[in-house]
Amino acid sequence: MLFNSADFLIFFPITLILYWIFPKKLRYICLFIASYTFYMFWNPKYALLMGTSTIVTFLSGILIEKLKYKRIVVAFSFIINISILIFFKYFDFLLNIK
Incomplete structure (x- = not known):
């Protein structure tokens, strides 16, 4: 989905309405789901990459809180x-450097 597409013109107002309907403490969940949905419209396999990055970052936050280093x-x-x-965006480019 592109920002200048008809799909986005439908997606954005729905996301905005849902954001304001959600209680303040749970709005991050709405944005989390909306961001994954947005990227899955473009290419569903990228949700796995985002999921991996989300898990790594989340676990890092927990470790930062608990560890000394x-x-x-x-x-x-x-x-x-x-x-x-680098691997998923620039791997092909890096292979073709001579």
């Missing part, structure tokens, strides 16, 4: 997320 956790989270991006 916060910078190491942040570094690993960053490396994992940037690796996902």
